[in-house]
Amino acid sequence: MQDDRADIAKGGASVRLDNVTFRYGSMEMLFDLTVEGSAIAAIIGPSGSGKSTLLNLVAGFEKAESGRVWIGGKDVTLLPPSRRAVSMVFQDNNLFAHLDVFSNVGLGRRPDLKLSSADEDAVSSAIAKVGLAGKEKRRPEALSGGERQRVALARTLVRNSPVLLLDEAFASLGPALRHEMLDLIGDLRDETGMTVIMVTHHPDDALRLSSMLFFLEEGHIAASGPAEQMLSPDGPPLLRKYLGSQESEV
Amino acid sequence: MPFRARQLSGILALVLLSLLAGGALMGLVFEVLGGVGGFTGFDSYIWRIARFTLLQASLSTLLSVILALPLARALHARPDFPGRSMILRLFALPLALPALVAVLGITSIYGRNGLLAAGMAYLGMHQIPDIYGLTGILLAHIFFNLPLATRLILASLDTIPEDYWKLAAQLGMSEPTRFRLIEWPAILRNLPGIAGLIFMLCVTSFTVVLTLGGGPRATTLEVAIYQALHFDFDIARAVALTLLQLALTLAILAFLGLAGRPTEEGQTFRTTTRRFDDPERATRLFGSVLIACGFLFVAAPIAGTVVSGASADFGRLLFEPVVWRAIMTSICLGAAAAFLSVLLALALVSSREHVATARGYGPARPLERVLDLGASLILVVPPIVIGAGWFILSRHYVDPFSLAPVMVVAVNAAMAVPFAFRVLRPAWDTMAARNNRLCAQLGIAGWTRFRLIDWPGLKRSLGAAFAFAMALSLGDLGTIALFGNDTVQTLPYLLLQRMGSYRTADAAGLALILGILCMGLMMLADRAQGDADAGR
Numbered sequence: 051m052q053d054d055r056a057d058i059a060k061g062g063a064s065v066r067l068d069n070v071t072f073r074y075g076s077m078e079m080l081f082d083l084t085v086e087g088s089a090i091a092a093i094i095g096p097s098g099s100g101k102s103t104l105l106n107l108v109a110g111f112e113k114a115e116s117g118r119v120w121i122g123g124k125d126v127t128l129l130p131p132s133r134r135a136v137s138m139v140f141q142d143n144n145l146f147a148h149l150d151v152f153s154n155v156g157l158g159r160r161p162d163l164k165l166s167s168a169d170e171d172a173v174s175s176a177i178a179k180v181g182l183a184g185k186e187k188r189r190p191e192a193l194s195g196g197e198r199q200r201v202a203l204a205r206t207l208v209r210n211s212p213v214l215l216l217d218e219a220f221a222s223l224g225p226a227l228r229h230e231m232l233d234l235i236g237d238l239r240d241e242t243g244m245t246v247i248m249v250t251h252h253p254d255d256a257l258r259l260s261s262m263l264f265f266l267e268e269g270h271i272a273a274s275g276p277a278e279q280m281l282s283p284d285g286p287p288l289l290r291k292y293l294g295s296q297e298s299e300v
Numbered sequence: 301m302p303f304r305a306r307q308l309s310g311i312l313a314l315v316l317l318s319l320l321a322g323g324a325l326m327g328l329v330f331e332v333l334g335g336v337g338g339f340t341g342f343d344s345y346i347w348r349i350a351r352f353t354l355l356q357a358s359l360s361t362l363l364s365v366i367l368a369l370p371l372a373r374a375l376h377a378r379p380d381f382p383g384r385s386m387i388l389r390l391f392a393l394p395l396a397l398p399a400l401v402a403v404l405g406i407t408s409i410y411g412r413n414g415l416l417a418a419g420m421a422y423l424g425m426h427q428i429p430d431i432y433g434l435t436g437i438l439l440a441h442i443f444f445n446l447p448l449a450t451r452l453i454l455a456s457l458d459t460i461p462e463d464y465w466k467l468a469a470q471l472g473m474s475e476p477t478r479f480r481l482i483e484w485p486a487i488l489r490n491l492p493g494i495a496g497l498i499f500m501l502c503v504t505s506f507t508v509v510l511t512l513g514g515g516p517r518a519t520t521l522e523v524a525i526y527q528a529l530h531f532d533f534d535i536a537r538a539v540a541l542t543l544l545q546l547a548l549t550l551a552i553l554a555f556l557g558l559a560g561r562p563t564e565e566g567q568t569f570r571t572t573t574r575r576f577d578d579p580e581r582a583t584r585l586f587g588s589v590l591i592a593c594g595f596l597f598v599a600a601p602i603a604g605t606v607v608s609g610a611s612a613d614f615g616r617l618l619f620e621p622v623v624w625r626a627i628m629t630s631i632c633l634g635a636a637a638a639f640l641s642v643l644l645a646l647a648l649v650s651s652r653e654h655v656a657t658a659r660g661y662g663p664a665r666p667l668e669r670v671l672d673l674g675a676s677l678i679l680v681v682p683p684i685v686i687g688a689g690w691f692i693l694s695r696h697y698v699d700p701f702s703l704a705p706v707m708v709v710a711v712n713a714a715m716a717v718p719f720a721f722r723v724l725r726p727a728w729d730t731m732a733a734r735n736n737r738l739c740a741q742l743g744i745a746g747w748t749r750f751r752l753i754d755w756p757g758l759k760r761s762l763g764a765a766f767a768f769a770m771a772l773s774l775g776d777l778g779t780i781a782l783f784g785n786d787t788v789q790t791l792p793y794l795l796l797q798r799m800g801s802y803r804t805a806d807a808a809g810l811a812l813i814l815g816i817l818c819m820g821l822m823m824l825a826d827r828a829q830g831d832a833d834a835g836r
Contacts (some may be wrong), residue, residue: 111466111576131576132472144464148485161473163481209471 061243063212064136070107072100073268079103079269085213085262086121090239090246092256092277095266096292101249104266105215108247111286112115121173122212130201138215141222144202145190151201152186158205174178176207180234196227196285197263200234207238214239220255232258251299253281253293265289307667310651313644314674320714321681324689327544331692342540344525350544353520356434356509357502360441361495367442368449373483374587375450376457376594377575387595388454391447394598396822398775399507399813400792401446401605404799404808405439406512407431408604413804415604432514433592440508442715443500445597451733452497456490457483462574469576475583488499496556504682506776511799522684523543526781529691542688549682605808605815612809622794627813630791633705637712638770642762644713644721648675649728657736675721678714683774686711689783704783706789719772720765727761727832728754760832767825771818791817 079100085091093101106112107119110131115203119127126134137158145154155177157168178187180200190198199219206214216235220228236259239246249257256263256277263277267289273286281291375384375816394402409415410431431439462731464482473481499706506522513519519527521541618621653670659665678686690707691700735753744753777792784793791814798807 109466111469124743131466131469134470136470138466138470140463140466143461144467146464146481146485149481157467157471157473161468161471162477220472 051280061212061269062086062245065108065213065245065247066118066120067104067107068120069120070119072103072107072112073113074100074103077189081107081117081271083264083271085245085247087245088182088239089242090136090236090259090261091248091264092259092261093247093249093252093266094256094292095272099266100269101266102217103269104139105217105249108213109138109215111135124199131133134258136212136213136215137209137211138217139199139202139206139219141218144205145198147190150187150189151193152153154190154201155204155208158207168191172208173204176204177201179207179238180204194272196223196231199223199231203231203234203238207242210242211244213245213247216246216250218249218251221251228252229258230253235259253277258279258300260279265292267292306651306654308651309647310654310671311667313647313651314670316644317677317714317717320480320710321677321686323693324681324686327691328539328546328695331535332543342544346537346540347523349519349521349541350548352518353503353548354438356441356520357433357499357505357517358739359434360438360445361499363438363493364442364445364498365450365491368446369487371451371590372453372457373479375454375479376483377795378584378587378591379574381495381591387591388451390595390598390602391451393602393819394444394447394820396771397602398777398792398814398818399440399505400603400775400777400795401811401818402443402512403440403508403511403604403812404608405601405603406436406443408608408808409437410439415553415600428522432512432619433518436512436514437509437518438513441502441505443598443601444505444508445501446594449494450496452490452494453487456487460486465575475580482662484823489825493556496552500549500556502554502686504545506684506781509795510777510781512525521548522682522778524685525688526778528772530783535648536696537693538688538692542685542692545682546685549680549685553680593706605811608805608808609812609815612805614809617809622789623810626789626791626794629789630814632815633708633712633790634770635680635773636772637709637718638766640709640713640771640773641716641720642724642765643803645675645717645724645765646728646762648717648721651723653729653732655733676718676719683711683776684713684782687779691782701783701785701788703790704780706786707783708773708776708779710789712776713769713777715776716769717773721827723765723768724761725763727758732755760828764828765827766823766834767828770827771821774821775814775818 052298058112065085067083070081072079072081077098077100081100081104085100090143093104093105095101103112107114108121110126110129110133117127118125124135145155149157149231152173153163156165156169159165159172165173172256177183179236181202182197182200182204185193185197186273190201193201202219204224205285220231223231232255235248246259246261248255261277263275263280265273265280266273267285267288273280274287275279275285279285281293283290375381375387378384381387397405407414409660410429411417412428412430416430420427420429458480468478468482503520504522505520506526509518509520509523510526513523521544523536525541525545528534648671652668655668655671657666659668687707690703694700694703731754739749739753774790775792777796780790780793781787781796784790789797791810795807795810795814798804798810
């Protein structure tokens with residue numbers, strides 16, 4: 051299983067959805083996008099516009115009805131999730147509640163937890179990198195929301211996947227913590243060169259990490275471009291309207 | 301109802317329930333403290349029965365749970381299995397079926413003249429299967445509890461968040477690792493509760509042991525109590541047995557209190573959890589075979605009841621006055637018990653809510669806790685113990701058999717209170733939370749409030765509780781077995797008599813009638829409950 055992922059060069063892998071279609075209920079979705087290797091892409095849009103579905107198609111939790119999914123120049127359309135070179139972090143339930151921090155991270159290296167001493171070193175250094183050194187033996191219940199997401203990030207580090215998918219991973223954190231986590235993502239990206247695709251409710255997330263912005267509406271990409279440009283006063287009217295309505299909602 | 305009255309009604313219900321249970325215990329205490337019949341202590345016969353009671357309950361629990369584990373896993377892994385929701389509905393049936401009906405169904409498959417014997421004879425094997433004794437008891441208990449355990453374990457598996465399955469798929473966990481890291485911890489949380497519940501059901505199982513035990517070798521405490529009172533009139537022994545049974549149930553309940561009760565809350569027949577793994581073909585095939593076996597094991601005896609019941613001579617059976625009298629007696633006693641039960645439960649629920657609302661966010665007052673406990677009082681003192689206690693106490697003053705109707709109604713009503721309470725409480729509490737302030741503002745109170753506000757919202761839940769309670773008491777054999785006689789016979793009592801005199805076809809026909817009555821009521825209850833939930 052590791053083999054399939056090893057032949058992708060270390061660092062970031064590009065992600066491409068080539069005319070991928072998917073039907074959810076009565077909604078027909080069509081995605082066509084490319085995220086370059088080591089780039090950061092932010093996906094925003096109203097709820098129900100297909101943001102999470104897009105990530106699920108990349109991760110392999112959903113199967114494309116037509117079109118191809120490419121990761122790092124390799125056609126993964128038919129591969130199961132475990133053989134795709136991606137790691138995904140969800141909003142909740144990233145950690146197994148009955149396992150401690152070390153084991154939860156260790157699962158990323160060996161899914162049966164039979165860790166060699168090299169594996170253990172990798173796990174320890176990943177935990178240190180996300181700033182949780184000394185908390186290896188804690189259970190998830192003894193961690194704050196931000197710390198739990200850090201553990202999930204540590205696991206993606208030991209997995210060494212060239213693509214990181216964040217499915218509203220920081221949505222339940224307060225603004226300060228969210229910014230802290232985004233900065234950590236930025237640092238980790240700079241260090242490993244991994245490609246990051248994140249679904250978010252907060253457009254300013256996209257500005258904090260200079261990134262490509264994809265705006266989704268009703269199952270397709272309605273607008274895309276560099277975040278600074280898209281979110282500026284002369285960005286696409288479509289996006290202005292969404293942001294305006296979102297602000298008045300809050 | 302004015303506020304005072306509501307508090308009072310709950311206390312009154314509590315008093316009635318404690319009188320029923322307490323009176324029985326008093327009867328026992330008087331005997332022990334030098335009553336007429338006397339208490340002679342525990343002899344080796346009694347210890348042997350106690351040992352067998354524990355043995356059969358342990359084995360039944362162990363086998364039910366061990367067989368349910370792979371079955372529940374297979375069902376969970378295959379949300380798209382054809383007929384899955386139908387199978388889960390079928391699995392809810394055995395516990396709703398009167399035990400006597402189920403026993404007849406089981407003999408129609410595994411008994412001397414059953415399907416299995418016929419099949420073996422056809423293949424040239426001429427051993428006649430003998431299910432009487434431990435084998436039959438285990439078979440019947442597994443028939444009741446395997447589906448229950450499967451449903452409860454499945455409910456535990458359904459609590460696993462979908463994200464875990466996504467993670468497992470992404471990390472590439474193997475089948476054994478998935479079981480060890482994901483499924484087992486979820487199952488283990490509820491397993492002590494599930495096992496405890498099944499153990500309790502098997503320790504207090506009366507009908508199965510009475511009909512399939514087949515003799516003194518395989519007798520449990522409850523059946524021995526019945527025999528001591530009904531046949532031997534050996535009061536001393538009955539007292540000793542009853543005390544032992546009471547101690548045993550108390551011990552199990554204490555354990556259950558520690559282990560926590562398993563819940564099926566939020567369980568639907570349709571799983572919403574998606575699994576993101578593609579199991580291997582061998583795993584899928586094994587799962588399918590398991591599910592098919594489980595289905596057959598549960599469906600065959602139920603089908604057997606229908607088939608052998610349908611071949612009974614209904615032309616003659618339905619012209620016997622005694623049959624009609626038994627049907628009418630059952631319906632009247634059942635309806636009376638159900639009415640009393642719903643009334644008691646409603647009193648408990650409404651006064652509990654009243655006390656709870658009055659305290660606001662403060663800690664629960666003792667009265668509120670007592671009202672909660674009162675609903676499940678009957679679980680502490682098994683119906684047979686209550687029946688035996690009153691039988692022993694009343695014999696000093698009246699002919700115990702003349703108390704049959706009163707005792708059947710009272711004990712069956714008390715038996716159904718915990719279930720009626722569970723149906724009514726959420727409905728009542730929701731109504732109260734929604735309407736209390738508005739009613740206070742508009743000055744709607746007392747009987748007007750019940751008629752205009754509470755009754756329209758509650759009637760479906762009340763109907764469900766009534767039908768459920770009536771089905772429970774229709775199928776009950778315990779109390780009527782103790783108090784039944786030639787003048788008061790219910791359907792289960794008549795059925796037992798016909799079985800005892802080897803009129804098997806008659807018994808099968810009566811079982812079908814009883815089964816249809818109970819199932820009809822259960823379906824009504826289910827529908828009313830569904831409507832009530834949808835309306836909320």
